Amino acid sequence: MNVPAWGWFLTIGLMAVFLLVDVFVIARRPHVPSMAEAGRYLACYVTAAVLFGLFVWFEWGGQFAGEFYAGWLTEYSLSVDNLFVFLLIMASFKVPQKLQQSALMIGIIIAIVLRGIFIALGAVVINAYSWVFYIFGAFLVYTAVKLATEGESDDDEFHENRFLLWVEKRFRATKEWNGTRLSVVEGGKRLVTPMLIVILALGTTDLLFALDSIPAIYGLTKEPFLVLTANIFALMGLRQLYFLIGGLLKKLVYLSIGLAVLLAFIGVKLVMHALHENNLPFVNGGRPIEGVPDIPILVSLGAIVLILGVTTVASLWKSKRDAQLESRTVPSSEASHDAS
Numbered sequence: 001m002n003v004p005a006w007g008w009f010l011t012i013g014l015m016a017v018f019l020l021v022d023v024f025v026i027a028r029r030p031h032v033p034s035m036a037e038a039g040r041y042l043a044c045y046v047t048a049a050v051l052f053g054l055f056v057w058f059e060w061g062g063q064f065a066g067e068f069y070a071g072w073l074t075e076y077s078l079s080v081d082n083l084f085v086f087l088l089i090m091a092s093f094k095v096p097q098k099l100q101q102s103a104l105m106i107g108i109i110i111a112i113v114l115r116g117i118f119i120a121l122g123a124v125v126i127n128a129y130s131w132v133f134y135i136f137g138a139f140l141v142y143t144a145v146k147l148a149t150e151g152e153s154d155d156d157e158f159h160e161n162r163f164l165l166w167v168e169k170r171f172r173a174t175k176e177w178n179g180t181r182l183s184v185v186e187g188g189k190r191l192v193t194p195m196l197i198v199i200l201a202l203g204t205t206d207l208l209f210a211l212d213s214i215p216a217i218y219g220l221t222k223e224p225f226l227v228l229t230a231n232i233f234a235l236m237g238l239r240q241l242y243f244l245i246g247g248l249l250k251k252l253v254y255l256s257i258g259l260a261v262l263l264a265f266i267g268v269k270l271v272m273h274a275l276h277e278n279n280l281p282f283v284n285g286g287r288p289i290e291g292v293p294d295i296p297i298l299v300s301l302g303a304i305v306l307i308l309g310v311t312t313v314a315s316l317w318k319s320k321r322d323a324q325l326e327s328r329t330v331p332s333s334e335a336s337h338d339a340s
Contacts, residue, residue, distance in 0.1 A: 001060055001223045001230050008225065015232050018048075019109060038244040045237035052229065067221035072218065073304050074266070075234035077259060078213045080252070083242055085205055085325075093198045098281055102180045104239040107202025114203065115231050121226040133274035136169040136215035140267030143212055148260035163204055164197065172199065179337060212263065219266040219273075220300055251319035258311025265303055269295045 049072055057065035090100055124133050174191045178285050183198040217227050274291040 001064055001225060003225045011225075011229060014228075015018070015236070018113075018236065019105075035244060038163070038240040040236050042244055043238035045233065046239065047219065049233040050239075051299060052233065055224070057132045063297060064077065064221075064223065065268030066224065067223065067299050068226045069303040071217040071226055071230035072233055073301075073308065074262065075213055075230050077304075078216070079234050079238050079306050080241065080255065082206060086202060086242060087207065089198065089201050090328045093201070095198055096177060096186055099180065101239065101243075103198045103202060104235065104242060105235055106199045107206070108235050108238055110199065110203030111206035112232055112235055114206075115214070115235075116228060119227050119231065121225055122214055122218055122227075126218065126222060130267045130277055131274065131280050133219075133270045133277075136218060136281075137274060138160060140212070140215055140219065143265035144260040144262075144267060147256050147263065150256075164201055167192075168195075168197065215268050215270070216263060219270040220297070251323055252312065252315045253318055254311050254315040258307055258315075261311075262304060264309050265307070266300075269300065314337065 024168055027130055045178075052067045053065050053072070056068050073093075084106070090103075095103055171192045172189065174184060174186060174193055174195075176193075177195065178193050180195060181194050182199075185191070213231070214227075219228060220225060223232075272292055273294055275289045276294050
């Protein structure tokens, strides 16, 4: 995939303009978005991603377009799982509702920058050491097994990472919210605000999630351009998704299992690719293993859509069934209580 320098600058520049306009709109009028507003913005970002995939198809062919769509869907599904933690962060720091948009937006920008660094490092490592696919594949399979066996955490509290603890220890902070300001001067001393701590929590937490998502998308495409754009498109719609399906997240009871299957599939795909292009001297004498197929991108894309579709439908069915059973048992228990 030959992307000229101007193509990189134009793509990144246009996405930066989208984000900057979004930032200035939110900064000028912090508010809680309505469902209609969040839906419109989310529809625009999804449409932009679909159109970008069609542009990739027209410019570089269906193979690369399929890789982009597969990577975008994978990153988006993993981002939905991230929203659980984002909800915990907002609740833990008691972020006022009208400031949550601003915190999410700046946190997402930090995440995009950090992911860009991760993606660049990943591309360098892959180009230099093809055997890294063994490590990526094994790590994704391990993550999948861990996710499937542990499931969602029952812990409803957010635990600050070491970086946040260091920031809070190193810089004095005020407990008062001062709008979107990151620092204030009180008593002649510069203090950081809770908004800065929340933004750092969102950005660094997403970076931890990138440890899973970056190897996963490199299992679908080896093109850094597609890896970067798929990540950016997934993150750009994350803020609207937060406000749009916040209540729906609790109904996705099988999300962990679905993501575990998805990560395991990509992990196995990575290991098969590594065997297909093997050059490790202690594996088959350093020669590629014949008969090990490379899973085509259309098969990968179909598997991703099927896994996510089944996960969503099964989750919503179980949530609806549980709600019906609960509604049946509650009145009977109340009646027995009144009789006593």
